[in-house]
Amino acid sequence: MNYILAHKKIIMGVSGSIAAYKTVDWVRCLGREGAEVNVVLTEAAARFVTPLTFAALSGNRVYGAMFDSVDMEEIPHIKLAGQADLILVAPATAQTIARLAHGFADDLLAAIILASQAKIVICPAMNSRMYLHAATRRNLKILAEFGYKIVEPESGSMACGEVGPGRLPEWDMVRRELCAVFSPQDLLGKTIIVSAGPTHEPLDPVRYLGNRSSGKMGYALAAVARQRGARVILISGPTHIAPPAGVKTVRVQTAVEMRDAVMKYFSEADIIIKAAAVSDFRPARRSEQKIKKSNAQLNLLLAANPDILLELGQKRKKRAKPLVLVGFAAESENHLKEAQRKLEDKNLDLLVVNDILAEDSGFAVDSNRVTILSCGKEKIELPLLSKEETAGRIIDEIVGLLGGKLMVEKK
């Protein structure tokens, strides 16, 4: 949750696709985000899901045919068009897309969209051949030229039994697109590398040394940076989280692989956020065979892993292009003292520190309570926030740094 959609007036236009049933739940999800949702159904949509269902879930009257209005002093399409901050057409059928592309106003939804100055987001959903037909391609291109945001459908097996592009995307993906519509595009043109998750350091073919990092904080940072217009390269250790849409994801296992991936993209980055929990040590020797349970004790010899942040802090000194370098510190004691030392030793701009022993912040939970340290500035102690909100506040600080302070690169 990030409250970006809170209090936004959203019209959800549902057209007559088999995928209409999925958007029933989207109304609830939008309600949970604090948005005010009015649903407009096309005549065909009402054959798939009843207006009653949408009315019950949105808590609002559902609009259908143009001339259904009970209150004719208010012209419904003009009234609704004027109120909306955003119109989400989901699912958008080939028919509705064609109607919108050609400026028809022959049903309530199309008339509202013609009359509205709100932001418009279209989620096409149809059989793959309908989606790939030149007519639909051209119509979608026209809608994009109008400035409407088109959320690409997913590929996969469809209700008709065929496989290909045309499936309505999952809510998480659409939600991110909606949040992006309302987010400042203050990272447009910037490339950001985010590292996330743990590393797994193999001991033998079945065992590894790892840590409890879930990757949630890094993934939230990648998602928010993307929402705010950045090109994002997410370098991720092993996690169970789906990468945010529109983000280039590079998967790695070990600290050495993570180092290599970060260095590969180093020259492209304007911002690097190292949110990964990189293992400090790895087994000095990786056994080719599974280690047998033969001894009562087993001594493991560990070798130090590369310190990626330290290397980045050194490397930036020789670079012409300014770089904002942000580290994370997960400490269990003396966190602020340790963090201050890291900030200076590693030549960082910001260091985000969290107390991993607190129950409501740190590993694997959805919330976090962090302190942001920066060179020469008062520390910022953030309250307990969702990881998404925390990510937003960290990005705010980065944008502040980009806005001038880094014009002169560190010596």
Ligand SMILES: Cc1cc2nc3c(=O)[nH]c(=O)nc-3n(C[C@H](O)[C@H](O)[C@H](O)COP(=O)(O)O)c2cc1C
């Ligand atoms: C069972 C069934 C499923 C359909 N699913 C889709 C669909 O997923 N996408 C689509 O573009 N049309 C689909 N159609 C066709 C549309 O319902 C039809 O083109 C209708 O005119 C769309 O009208 P509307 O855009 O005003 O809602 C489906 C029709 C039926 C009978």
